[in-house]
Amino acid sequence: MAVQPEGAPCWADAMFHDLEGAKSFYGDVLGWTFGESSSEYGGYTTAYANGKAVAAVVPPMPGQESDSQWCLYLAVRDAAAVASRVREAGGEVVLEPMRVGDFGTMCLARDPGGIVFGLWQAGTHEGFEAMGEPGAYCWAEIFAREPATSDAFFTAVFGYRTKEVEDDAVDFRLFDLGDDTVLGRMAMTEDFPAELPPWINVYFTVADCDEAVSRAAKLGGVLRFGPMDSPFGRFAALSDPQGANFSVIDITTTRGEPPKVTSAS
Template sequence: MAVRPEGTPCWADAMFGDVEGAKRFYGDVLGWTFGDSSSEYGHYTQAYVDGKAVAAVVPPMPGQEGQSQWCLYLASPDAVATAARIRDNGGEVLMEPMQVGDFGTMCLAREPSGAVFGVWQAGTHEGFEVTATPGAYCWAEVFTREPELTDAFLCAVFPYRMTEIEDAAVDFRMFRIGEDTVLGRMRMTDDFPPEVPSYINIYFAVDDCDEAVARAVKLGAILRFGPMSSPFGRFAALSDPQGANFSVIDITVTDGEMPRVRDV
Protein backbone atom coordinates (compact mmCIF):
# COMPACT_ATOMS: atom_id res chain seq x y z
CA MET A 1 0.00 0.00 0.00
CA ALA A 2 1.42 3.40 -0.95
CA VAL A 3 2.26 6.08 1.59
CA ARG A 4 -0.88 8.07 2.36
CA PRO A 5 -1.36 11.76 1.55
CA GLU A 6 -0.40 14.23 4.27
CA GLY A 7 -3.04 14.45 7.01
CA THR A 8 -4.60 11.07 6.28
CA PRO A 9 -5.07 8.73 9.25
CA CYS A 10 -2.45 6.03 8.76
CA TRP A 11 -1.99 4.10 12.02
CA ALA A 12 -3.39 3.53 15.52
CA ASP A 13 -1.94 2.16 18.71
CA ALA A 14 -2.65 2.15 22.44
CA MET A 15 -0.77 1.74 25.70
CA PHE A 16 -2.23 -0.82 28.10
CA GLY A 17 -1.13 -1.61 31.63
CA ASP A 18 -2.35 -5.15 30.98
CA VAL A 19 -1.22 -5.88 27.44
CA GLU A 20 -2.17 -9.55 27.60
CA GLY A 21 -5.67 -8.57 28.74
CA ALA A 22 -5.94 -6.11 25.85
CA LYS A 23 -4.85 -8.79 23.41
CA ARG A 24 -7.50 -11.19 24.70
CA PHE A 25 -10.21 -8.51 24.58
CA TYR A 26 -9.53 -7.21 21.07
CA GLY A 27 -8.76 -10.68 19.82
CA ASP A 28 -12.24 -11.79 20.88
CA VAL A 29 -14.09 -8.61 19.85
CA LEU A 30 -12.30 -7.74 16.59
CA GLY A 31 -10.70 -11.03 15.63
CA TRP A 32 -7.14 -9.75 15.96
CA THR A 33 -4.07 -11.93 16.07
CA PHE A 34 -0.76 -10.60 17.32
CA GLY A 35 2.85 -10.66 16.23
CA ASP A 36 5.93 -11.01 18.41
CA SER A 37 6.88 -8.16 20.73
CA SER A 38 10.38 -6.76 20.63
CA SER A 39 12.15 -5.46 23.73
CA GLU A 40 14.18 -3.21 21.41
CA TYR A 41 11.00 -1.24 20.67
CA GLY A 42 9.40 -1.31 24.12
CA HIS A 43 7.51 -4.58 23.51
CA TYR A 44 5.47 -2.90 20.78
CA THR A 45 3.14 -5.62 19.44
CA GLN A 46 1.32 -5.37 16.12
CA ALA A 47 -2.22 -6.65 15.62
CA TYR A 48 -3.30 -8.37 12.41
CA VAL A 49 -6.47 -9.28 10.54
CA ASP A 50 -5.97 -12.03 7.95
CA GLY A 51 -2.23 -11.42 8.17
CA LYS A 52 -2.48 -7.68 7.51
CA ALA A 53 -1.34 -5.10 10.10
CA VAL A 54 -4.22 -3.04 11.53
CA ALA A 55 -3.01 -1.56 14.86
CA ALA A 56 -0.63 -2.14 17.76
CA VAL A 57 -0.62 -2.45 21.54
CA VAL A 58 2.24 -1.61 23.88
CA PRO A 59 2.87 -1.48 27.66
CA PRO A 60 3.38 2.00 29.11
CA MET A 61 6.87 3.33 29.52
CA PRO A 62 7.98 4.01 33.10
CA GLY A 63 6.31 7.17 34.34
CA GLN A 64 3.59 7.07 31.67
CA GLU A 65 1.19 4.78 33.49
CA GLY A 66 -2.39 5.99 33.41
CA GLN A 67 -5.71 5.36 31.74
CA SER A 68 -5.36 3.57 28.43
CA GLN A 69 -6.38 5.38 25.28
CA TRP A 70 -6.12 4.90 21.55
CA CYS A 71 -3.84 7.20 19.58
CA LEU A 72 -4.48 8.01 15.92
CA TYR A 73 -1.50 8.87 13.71
CA LEU A 74 -1.77 11.29 10.78
CA ALA A 75 0.54 10.90 7.80
CA SER A 76 3.31 13.42 7.21
CA PRO A 77 6.04 13.63 4.55
CA ASP A 78 8.23 15.51 7.06
CA ALA A 79 7.55 14.99 10.77
CA VAL A 80 9.96 17.77 11.80
CA ALA A 81 8.15 20.31 9.62
CA THR A 82 4.76 19.12 10.90
CA ALA A 83 5.96 19.44 14.51
CA ALA A 84 7.00 23.05 13.78
CA ARG A 85 3.54 23.86 12.40
CA ILE A 86 1.94 22.24 15.45
CA ARG A 87 3.87 24.60 17.72
CA ASP A 88 3.29 27.64 15.51
CA ASN A 89 -0.48 27.12 15.59
CA GLY A 90 -1.09 26.68 19.29
CA GLY A 91 -0.51 22.95 19.67
CA GLU A 92 1.93 21.18 21.96
CA VAL A 93 4.56 18.66 20.90
CA LEU A 94 4.57 15.96 23.59
CA MET A 95 7.26 13.80 21.98
CA GLU A 96 9.76 15.30 19.56
CA PRO A 97 10.09 13.62 16.16
CA MET A 98 11.95 10.37 16.74
CA GLN A 99 13.17 7.89 14.18
CA VAL A 100 12.04 4.33 14.89
CA GLY A 101 14.62 2.14 13.19
CA ASP A 102 13.94 2.07 9.47
CA PHE A 103 10.18 1.87 10.11
CA GLY A 104 9.66 5.65 10.06
CA THR A 105 9.62 8.77 12.22
CA MET A 106 6.96 9.54 14.83
CA CYS A 107 5.99 12.34 17.13
CA LEU A 108 3.14 12.86 19.57
CA ALA A 109 1.22 16.10 19.94
CA ARG A 110 -1.79 17.72 21.59
CA GLU A 111 -4.11 20.05 19.69
CA PRO A 112 -5.25 23.26 21.44
CA SER A 113 -8.42 21.79 22.95
CA GLY A 114 -6.53 18.85 24.44
CA ALA A 115 -6.90 15.88 22.07
CA VAL A 116 -3.70 13.87 21.70
CA PHE A 117 -2.66 12.53 18.30
CA GLY A 118 0.39 11.16 16.56
CA VAL A 119 2.28 12.08 13.41
CA TRP A 120 3.88 9.35 11.30
CA GLN A 121 6.44 9.83 8.53
CA ALA A 122 6.54 6.45 6.87
CA GLY A 123 9.69 4.48 6.23
CA THR A 124 9.35 0.75 5.68
CA HIS A 125 6.18 0.79 7.82
CA GLU A 126 3.58 2.59 5.72
CA GLY A 127 0.75 2.17 8.23
CA PHE A 128 -2.53 0.28 7.96
CA GLU A 129 -2.23 -2.61 5.53
CA VAL A 130 -6.01 -2.79 5.23
CA THR A 131 -8.91 -0.52 6.24
CA ALA A 132 -12.72 -0.61 6.29
CA THR A 133 -12.91 -4.39 6.52
CA PRO A 134 -13.99 -6.30 9.66
CA GLY A 135 -11.38 -5.85 12.39
CA ALA A 136 -9.62 -2.94 10.69
CA TYR A 137 -9.64 0.83 11.15
CA CYS A 138 -12.58 2.51 9.43
CA TRP A 139 -13.03 6.12 10.62
CA ALA A 140 -12.11 8.62 13.33
CA GLU A 141 -13.55 11.78 14.89
CA VAL A 142 -12.03 14.45 17.08
CA PHE A 143 -14.33 15.08 20.05
CA THR A 144 -13.59 18.60 21.28
CA ARG A 145 -15.00 21.14 23.70
CA GLU A 146 -13.51 24.02 21.69
CA PRO A 147 -14.29 23.27 18.03
CA GLU A 148 -13.24 26.70 16.75
CA LEU A 149 -9.72 26.15 18.09
CA THR A 150 -9.57 22.59 16.79
CA ASP A 151 -10.83 23.49 13.31
CA ALA A 152 -8.38 26.34 12.84
CA PHE A 153 -5.48 24.27 14.15
CA LEU A 154 -6.09 21.21 11.97
CA CYS A 155 -6.53 23.26 8.82
CA ALA A 156 -3.31 25.18 9.55
CA VAL A 157 -1.21 22.08 10.22
CA PHE A 158 -2.59 19.78 7.51
CA PRO A 159 -3.86 20.48 3.97
CA TYR A 160 -7.51 20.01 4.89
CA ARG A 161 -10.65 21.46 3.37
CA MET A 162 -13.61 21.59 5.77
CA THR A 163 -17.18 20.56 5.01
CA GLU A 164 -20.30 20.26 7.12
CA ILE A 165 -23.61 18.46 6.85
CA GLU A 166 -26.41 20.77 5.71
CA ASP A 167 -29.05 21.47 8.35
CA ALA A 168 -27.34 19.20 10.88
CA ALA A 169 -28.72 19.20 14.41
CA VAL A 170 -25.22 18.79 15.87
CA ASP A 171 -21.98 20.75 15.46
CA PHE A 172 -20.11 18.30 13.25
CA ARG A 173 -17.55 18.97 10.53
CA MET A 174 -15.45 16.84 8.22
CA PHE A 175 -11.98 17.29 6.81
CA ARG A 176 -11.19 16.43 3.21
CA ILE A 177 -8.00 15.88 1.26
CA GLY A 178 -8.80 16.15 -2.41
CA GLU A 179 -12.00 14.19 -2.91
CA ASP A 180 -11.50 11.99 0.16
CA THR A 181 -13.15 12.72 3.51
CA VAL A 182 -10.57 11.54 6.05
CA LEU A 183 -11.58 12.79 9.50
CA GLY A 184 -14.56 14.09 11.45
CA ARG A 185 -14.90 16.64 14.26
CA MET A 186 -17.70 16.64 16.84
CA ARG A 187 -18.41 19.29 19.49
CA MET A 188 -18.65 17.69 22.92
CA THR A 189 -21.97 18.53 24.56
CA ASP A 190 -22.99 18.55 28.20
CA ASP A 191 -23.76 14.85 27.79
CA PHE A 192 -20.03 14.26 28.30
CA PRO A 193 -18.92 14.34 31.96
CA PRO A 194 -16.78 17.44 32.58
CA GLU A 195 -13.78 15.33 33.56
CA VAL A 196 -13.64 13.72 30.10
CA PRO A 197 -11.03 15.62 28.05
CA SER A 198 -11.09 16.18 24.30
CA TYR A 199 -10.02 13.02 22.49
CA ILE A 200 -9.98 11.23 19.15
CA ASN A 201 -12.48 8.40 18.80
CA ILE A 202 -11.44 5.57 16.50
CA TYR A 203 -13.96 3.35 14.71
CA PHE A 204 -13.10 -0.26 13.91
CA ALA A 205 -15.18 -2.10 11.31
CA VAL A 206 -17.08 -5.23 12.34
CA ASP A 207 -19.27 -7.65 10.45
CA ASP A 208 -22.14 -7.35 12.97
CA CYS A 209 -22.35 -4.36 15.31
CA ASP A 210 -24.78 -5.88 17.79
CA GLU A 211 -22.80 -9.10 18.11
CA ALA A 212 -19.55 -7.17 18.56
CA VAL A 213 -21.14 -5.05 21.31
CA ALA A 214 -22.49 -8.15 23.05
CA ARG A 215 -19.05 -9.79 22.98
CA ALA A 216 -17.37 -6.62 24.25
CA VAL A 217 -19.81 -6.08 27.13
CA LYS A 218 -19.54 -9.73 28.16
CA LEU A 219 -15.77 -9.24 28.38
CA GLY A 220 -16.09 -6.18 30.62
CA ALA A 221 -16.49 -3.25 28.24
CA ILE A 222 -18.94 -0.43 28.97
CA LEU A 223 -21.47 0.50 26.27
CA ARG A 224 -21.51 4.30 25.97
CA PHE A 225 -23.85 4.80 23.01
CA GLY A 226 -25.86 2.70 20.57
CA PRO A 227 -26.02 0.49 18.70
CA MET A 228 -27.61 2.91 16.26
CA SER A 229 -28.12 2.76 12.51
CA SER A 230 -27.20 5.72 10.31
CA PRO A 231 -26.60 6.43 6.62
CA PHE A 232 -22.92 5.56 7.26
CA GLY A 233 -23.50 2.25 9.04
CA ARG A 234 -24.68 0.72 12.31
CA PHE A 235 -22.34 1.78 15.12
CA ALA A 236 -21.82 1.87 18.87
CA ALA A 237 -19.38 3.59 21.24
CA LEU A 238 -17.63 1.60 23.96
CA SER A 239 -14.97 1.82 26.64
CA ASP A 240 -12.82 -1.29 26.87
CA PRO A 241 -12.11 -2.97 30.26
CA GLN A 242 -9.02 -0.76 30.74
CA GLY A 243 -10.88 2.47 29.95
CA ALA A 244 -9.84 3.09 26.33
CA ASN A 245 -12.67 4.55 24.24
CA PHE A 246 -13.38 3.19 20.77
CA SER A 247 -16.31 2.54 18.45
CA VAL A 248 -17.38 -0.31 16.23
CA ILE A 249 -19.29 0.08 12.97
CA ASP A 250 -20.87 -2.26 10.44
CA ILE A 251 -20.75 -0.25 7.23
CA THR A 252 -22.98 -2.77 5.41
CA VAL A 253 -26.06 -1.91 7.52
CA THR A 254 -27.27 1.61 6.75
CA ASP A 255 -30.44 3.56 7.45
CA GLY A 256 -31.56 6.71 5.67
CA GLU A 257 -30.17 8.74 2.78
CA MET A 258 -26.65 10.09 2.79
CA PRO A 259 -26.76 13.71 3.95
CA ARG A 260 -25.79 16.60 1.72
CA VAL A 261 -22.63 18.46 2.66
CA ARG A 262 -21.30 21.93 1.90
CA ASP A 263 -17.93 23.58 2.08
CA VAL A 264 -17.22 25.72 5.13
Protein backbone atom coordinates in the same frame (compact mmCIF):
# COMPACT_ATOMS: atom_id res chain seq x y z
CA MET B 1 -1.27 -0.32 1.05
CA ALA B 2 0.45 2.75 -0.35
CA VAL B 3 1.63 5.57 1.89
CA GLN B 4 -1.34 7.81 2.72
CA PRO B 5 -1.35 11.50 1.69
CA GLU B 6 -0.20 14.01 4.27
CA GLY B 7 -2.90 14.54 6.90
CA ALA B 8 -4.70 11.25 6.27
CA PRO B 9 -5.03 8.69 9.09
CA CYS B 10 -2.41 5.98 8.64
CA TRP B 11 -2.03 4.09 11.96
CA ALA B 12 -3.45 3.61 15.46
CA ASP B 13 -2.00 2.24 18.67
CA ALA B 14 -2.85 2.19 22.36
CA MET B 15 -1.06 1.83 25.69
CA PHE B 16 -2.39 -0.74 28.14
CA HIS B 17 -1.20 -1.53 31.67
CA ASP B 18 -2.61 -5.05 31.21
CA LEU B 19 -1.27 -5.89 27.76
CA GLU B 20 -2.38 -9.53 27.84
CA GLY B 21 -5.86 -8.45 28.91
CA ALA B 22 -6.03 -6.01 25.99
CA LYS B 23 -4.90 -8.69 23.55
CA SER B 24 -7.55 -11.08 24.86
CA PHE B 25 -10.31 -8.44 24.66
CA TYR B 26 -9.56 -7.14 21.17
CA GLY B 27 -8.74 -10.59 19.92
CA ASP B 28 -12.25 -11.71 20.82
CA VAL B 29 -14.13 -8.52 19.86
CA LEU B 30 -12.28 -7.67 16.63
CA GLY B 31 -10.75 -11.02 15.74
CA TRP B 32 -7.19 -9.75 16.03
CA THR B 33 -4.12 -11.91 16.25
CA PHE B 34 -0.84 -10.53 17.54
CA GLY B 35 2.78 -10.64 16.55
CA GLU B 36 5.71 -11.03 18.91
CA SER B 37 6.26 -8.17 21.36
CA SER B 38 9.37 -6.22 20.46
CA SER B 39 11.60 -5.77 23.52
CA GLU B 40 13.74 -3.36 21.48
CA TYR B 41 10.74 -1.04 21.15
CA GLY B 42 9.26 -1.30 24.64
CA GLY B 43 7.01 -4.30 24.07
CA TYR B 44 5.31 -2.80 21.02
CA THR B 45 3.02 -5.49 19.61
CA THR B 46 1.38 -5.39 16.20
CA ALA B 47 -2.24 -6.52 15.79
CA TYR B 48 -3.35 -8.32 12.63
CA ALA B 49 -6.71 -8.88 10.96
CA ASN B 50 -6.64 -11.68 8.41
CA GLY B 51 -2.86 -11.48 8.39
CA LYS B 52 -2.72 -7.72 7.71
CA ALA B 53 -1.28 -5.21 10.19
CA VAL B 54 -4.12 -2.99 11.44
CA ALA B 55 -3.04 -1.51 14.80
CA ALA B 56 -0.70 -2.04 17.75
CA VAL B 57 -0.77 -2.30 21.53
CA VAL B 58 2.06 -1.45 23.91
CA PRO B 59 2.66 -1.57 27.68
CA PRO B 60 3.44 1.70 29.50
CA MET B 61 7.01 2.80 29.93
CA PRO B 62 8.38 2.57 33.50
CA GLY B 63 6.76 5.27 35.61
CA GLN B 64 4.09 6.06 33.02
CA GLU B 65 0.69 6.34 34.69
CA SER B 66 -1.43 7.57 31.77
CA ASP B 67 -4.90 6.16 31.23
CA SER B 68 -5.34 3.76 28.35
CA GLN B 69 -6.42 5.45 25.14
CA TRP B 70 -6.22 4.98 21.40
CA CYS B 71 -3.92 7.30 19.48
CA LEU B 72 -4.53 8.06 15.81
CA TYR B 73 -1.50 8.84 13.63
CA LEU B 74 -1.67 11.15 10.63
CA ALA B 75 0.66 10.62 7.70
CA VAL B 76 3.36 13.23 7.10
CA ARG B 77 6.24 13.52 4.65
CA ASP B 78 8.51 15.37 7.08
CA ALA B 79 7.71 14.93 10.78
CA ALA B 80 10.06 17.73 11.87
CA ALA B 81 8.48 20.22 9.48
CA VAL B 82 4.96 19.32 10.58
CA ALA B 83 6.01 19.52 14.25
CA SER B 84 7.08 23.11 13.54
CA ARG B 85 3.67 23.84 12.01
CA VAL B 86 2.02 22.36 15.10
CA ARG B 87 3.84 24.90 17.27
CA GLU B 88 3.15 27.77 14.88
CA ALA B 89 -0.57 26.96 15.03
CA GLY B 90 -0.59 27.08 18.84
CA GLY B 91 -0.27 23.36 19.53
CA GLU B 92 2.26 21.46 21.60
CA VAL B 93 4.76 18.80 20.60
CA VAL B 94 4.46 16.18 23.34
CA LEU B 95 7.13 13.87 21.93
CA GLU B 96 9.71 15.27 19.53
CA PRO B 97 10.11 13.48 16.18
CA MET B 98 11.86 10.20 16.94
CA ARG B 99 13.30 7.71 14.48
CA VAL B 100 12.00 4.16 15.07
CA GLY B 101 14.63 2.01 13.39
CA ASP B 102 13.91 1.64 9.69
CA PHE B 103 10.17 1.64 10.32
CA GLY B 104 9.78 5.42 10.19
CA THR B 105 9.66 8.53 12.36
CA MET B 106 6.98 9.21 14.97
CA CYS B 107 5.91 12.31 16.85
CA LEU B 108 3.13 13.01 19.36
CA ALA B 109 1.34 16.34 19.45
CA ARG B 110 -1.53 18.09 21.20
CA ASP B 111 -3.80 20.72 19.69
CA PRO B 112 -4.65 23.91 21.67
CA GLY B 113 -7.92 22.27 22.78
CA GLY B 114 -6.14 19.32 24.38
CA ILE B 115 -6.55 16.66 21.65
CA VAL B 116 -3.59 14.29 21.43
CA PHE B 117 -2.64 12.74 18.09
CA GLY B 118 0.38 11.25 16.38
CA LEU B 119 2.42 12.00 13.27
CA TRP B 120 3.97 9.20 11.25
CA GLN B 121 6.62 9.62 8.58
CA ALA B 122 6.75 6.26 6.87
CA GLY B 123 9.85 4.19 6.38
CA THR B 124 9.47 0.46 5.89
CA HIS B 125 6.24 0.62 7.92
CA GLU B 126 3.77 2.49 5.74
CA GLY B 127 0.83 2.16 8.13
CA PHE B 128 -2.45 0.26 7.88
CA GLU B 129 -2.21 -2.77 5.61
CA ALA B 130 -6.01 -2.87 5.41
CA MET B 131 -8.87 -0.42 5.97
CA GLY B 132 -12.62 -0.92 5.87
CA GLU B 133 -12.32 -4.69 6.33
CA PRO B 134 -13.47 -6.63 9.44
CA GLY B 135 -10.99 -5.92 12.21
CA ALA B 136 -9.39 -2.97 10.41
CA TYR B 137 -9.58 0.80 10.87
CA CYS B 138 -12.48 2.49 9.11
CA TRP B 139 -13.00 6.07 10.32
CA ALA B 140 -12.15 8.56 13.07
CA GLU B 141 -13.79 11.60 14.62
CA ILE B 142 -12.25 14.41 16.62
CA PHE B 143 -14.38 15.07 19.73
CA ALA B 144 -13.59 18.71 20.59
CA ARG B 145 -14.58 20.84 23.56
CA GLU B 146 -13.27 23.90 21.70
CA PRO B 147 -14.43 23.12 18.15
CA ALA B 148 -13.54 26.47 16.58
CA THR B 149 -10.03 26.26 18.05
CA SER B 150 -9.52 22.69 16.85
CA ASP B 151 -10.92 23.48 13.39
CA ALA B 152 -8.50 26.38 12.97
CA PHE B 153 -5.56 24.32 14.21
CA PHE B 154 -6.05 21.21 12.07
CA THR B 155 -6.80 23.16 8.90
CA ALA B 156 -3.69 25.32 9.46
CA VAL B 157 -1.40 22.32 10.06
CA PHE B 158 -2.74 19.93 7.41
CA GLY B 159 -4.52 22.15 4.90
CA TYR B 160 -7.88 20.44 5.29
CA ARG B 161 -10.94 21.89 3.61
CA THR B 162 -13.95 21.68 5.92
CA LYS B 163 -17.61 20.96 5.28
CA GLU B 164 -20.40 21.49 7.78
CA VAL B 165 -23.19 18.96 8.24
CA GLU B 166 -26.60 20.62 8.00
CA ASP B 167 -28.13 19.46 11.28
CA ASP B 168 -29.34 21.84 13.98
CA ALA B 169 -28.99 19.11 16.60
CA VAL B 170 -25.21 18.70 16.29
CA ASP B 171 -22.11 20.71 15.42
CA PHE B 172 -20.33 18.31 13.10
CA ARG B 173 -17.76 19.00 10.39
CA LEU B 174 -15.88 16.94 7.85
CA PHE B 175 -12.22 17.42 6.98
CA ASP B 176 -11.29 16.83 3.33
CA LEU B 177 -8.02 16.24 1.52
CA GLY B 178 -8.62 16.74 -2.18
CA ASP B 179 -11.74 14.78 -3.06
CA ASP B 180 -11.51 12.51 -0.02
CA THR B 181 -13.09 13.03 3.40
CA VAL B 182 -10.54 11.80 5.95
CA LEU B 183 -11.83 12.87 9.39
CA GLY B 184 -14.91 14.07 11.21
CA ARG B 185 -15.14 16.62 14.01
CA MET B 186 -17.88 16.55 16.64
CA ALA B 187 -18.38 19.38 19.13
CA MET B 188 -18.66 18.07 22.70
CA THR B 189 -21.73 19.46 24.45
CA GLU B 190 -22.80 19.48 28.10
CA ASP B 191 -24.15 15.98 27.51
CA PHE B 192 -20.56 14.71 27.71
CA PRO B 193 -19.29 14.11 31.26
CA ALA B 194 -17.18 17.03 32.47
CA GLU B 195 -14.30 14.72 33.38
CA LEU B 196 -14.09 13.31 29.83
CA PRO B 197 -11.22 14.99 27.98
CA PRO B 198 -11.40 15.69 24.24
CA TRP B 199 -10.06 12.87 22.09
CA ILE B 200 -10.01 11.27 18.65
CA ASN B 201 -12.43 8.36 18.48
CA VAL B 202 -11.27 5.51 16.26
CA TYR B 203 -13.75 3.23 14.45
CA PHE B 204 -12.88 -0.39 13.68
CA THR B 205 -14.85 -2.38 11.11
CA VAL B 206 -16.81 -5.45 12.20
CA ALA B 207 -18.96 -7.94 10.32
CA ASP B 208 -21.82 -7.63 12.85
CA CYS B 209 -22.10 -4.62 15.16
CA ASP B 210 -24.51 -6.19 17.63
CA GLU B 211 -22.40 -9.33 17.97
CA ALA B 212 -19.28 -7.23 18.59
CA VAL B 213 -21.10 -5.24 21.27
CA SER B 214 -22.28 -8.44 22.93
CA ARG B 215 -18.76 -9.89 22.94
CA ALA B 216 -17.35 -6.66 24.39
CA ALA B 217 -19.95 -6.58 27.17
CA LYS B 218 -19.23 -10.19 28.17
CA LEU B 219 -15.54 -9.32 28.48
CA GLY B 220 -16.07 -6.25 30.66
CA GLY B 221 -16.44 -3.57 27.99
CA VAL B 222 -18.95 -0.75 28.47
CA LEU B 223 -21.49 0.31 25.84
CA ARG B 224 -21.49 4.12 25.62
CA PHE B 225 -23.82 4.63 22.65
CA GLY B 226 -25.80 2.53 20.21
CA PRO B 227 -25.95 0.24 18.40
CA MET B 228 -27.47 2.65 15.91
CA ASP B 229 -28.18 2.53 12.19
CA SER B 230 -26.82 5.27 9.94
CA PRO B 231 -26.31 5.94 6.23
CA PHE B 232 -22.69 4.83 6.73
CA GLY B 233 -23.27 1.66 8.74
CA ARG B 234 -24.56 0.27 12.00
CA PHE B 235 -22.26 1.44 14.78
CA ALA B 236 -21.74 1.60 18.53
CA ALA B 237 -19.39 3.44 20.87
CA LEU B 238 -17.60 1.38 23.53
CA SER B 239 -15.01 1.55 26.26
CA ASP B 240 -12.76 -1.45 26.78
CA PRO B 241 -12.18 -2.87 30.30
CA GLN B 242 -9.15 -0.57 30.75
CA GLY B 243 -11.10 2.56 29.80
CA ALA B 244 -9.95 3.14 26.22
CA ASN B 245 -12.75 4.49 24.03
CA PHE B 246 -13.36 3.19 20.51
CA SER B 247 -16.22 2.43 18.15
CA VAL B 248 -17.23 -0.49 15.97
CA ILE B 249 -19.12 -0.23 12.69
CA ASP B 250 -20.65 -2.67 10.23
CA ILE B 251 -20.34 -0.72 6.96
CA THR B 252 -22.45 -3.29 5.05
CA THR B 253 -25.60 -2.47 7.04
CA THR B 254 -26.68 1.05 6.07
CA ARG B 255 -29.96 2.90 6.48
CA GLY B 256 -31.13 6.36 5.43
CA GLU B 257 -29.67 9.06 3.21
CA PRO B 258 -26.36 10.80 3.89
CA PRO B 259 -26.77 14.22 5.51
CA LYS B 260 -26.48 17.39 3.44
CA VAL B 261 -23.24 19.31 3.84
CA THR B 262 -22.13 22.83 2.98
CA SER B 263 -18.62 24.16 2.48
CA ALA B 264 -17.30 25.83 5.62
CA SER B 265 -13.89 26.81 4.23
